[in-house]
Amino acid sequence: MAGLNDIVRAPDERLSTACAPVETIDDATRALAGRMLEDMYAADGCGLAAPQIGELVQMIVIDVDYADGPRNPYVLVNPRVIVADGPERTTSEGCLSFPGISVGVTRPSHVVVEATNLDGELMRYEAQDNLLAVCLQHEIDHLRGVTMVDHLSPLRRVSALRAYQEALAAGARPGETAVE
């Protein structure tokens, strides 16, 4: 089941649905986290949200380090953005649910996020001006049914969605952000 075919691609109602909090951390929660990490690594992604594999619960996985070194996965259960401030930055973002495109998204450069880990401990993550700051905001957006194209102006959204349709027609797979 795990792997690229596990990943929900836009358009899909599950990508625009608000997700329910995780009530208890149990074996099913840990299994879901494992499946999400497996899918994320299979697609060479740096983050994945549960709705992207069709599970409408508030959980994300992130690893912004393994491109340059060993895997360093974070699992965030019920993450909440506590602070989002600092100068806004525009970064080119991709999304495993939109294979074949990347779009420039403008977001605050500094975030503080609180989340529960798989041991049930409340954790705090802070990031500024780096991939983690972008990734945390992108993935937590998914939990409220917001995707990267929702941040674009109407005109840019239309052109991004057109490029996405062309990429899909050309056979783009999750993890690809540009088509040859």
Ligand code: ZN
């Ligand atoms: Zn995404």
